[in-house]
Amino acid sequence: MVKYDIRSAQQLAADIRSAHGAIDAALADLATLTCSVINTCRSSDAAPAETQAAIEKITAGLVKMVDARDGFVRAHREIAIAQSKSNLKETNFGCVGTGPLTAPAGLHVVGS
Template sequence: MFKFDRGKASRIARDTQTAFTTLDRALLSSAQLMCSIIVGKEGADLPESQCQTILLAVHESAGDLLSGRAKMISATRLMNRIQKRSNQAETDFGCPGPGPWSISKTRPAMLAAVA
């Protein structure tokens, strides 16, 4: 059985939640940047080939963020398996979040439909 200090284990859980929130905000920023580029190029006489290169770079960057997020999910699963074999097995540290999917009455939704 692994033996963890409750305070340190709680810190790991909070830092995991913060990491997911940060990744999600970066993804949201990438999506907003993509939209800003498309809107911003209108009337700028920017060659489509250059705009395409920029959009592709932002798209690939967002893909890298998604890959990193998937790896964080794997790391979180491993941490959960370790926790279940520790002296903190019965402690509920909460799921990773909050994120844009967590909508409460006191916090407005961060996602909006795009028409």
């Protein structure tokens, strides 16, 4: 059994929560920026072909941020697995929801 220092683990948990918040805030900001780019392109007199590159670049950035968030969630999951095999397995560090070990939920279509 791996033994972790409780104070270091508490700091790690706080840093994980902070990073999750920062990533989600950045993702929300990029989504807002994406909408602004699209709205500006739509309200201009530029031809769609002229604005296509800007829309492609901004949405590519948004997708990359979503991918980065996925990588962070996967890393968090690995940290939680390590905790579950350690002296701190019974310690609650305040994971959001049911924790990072929950399988990702798929989208479900609800009756119209």
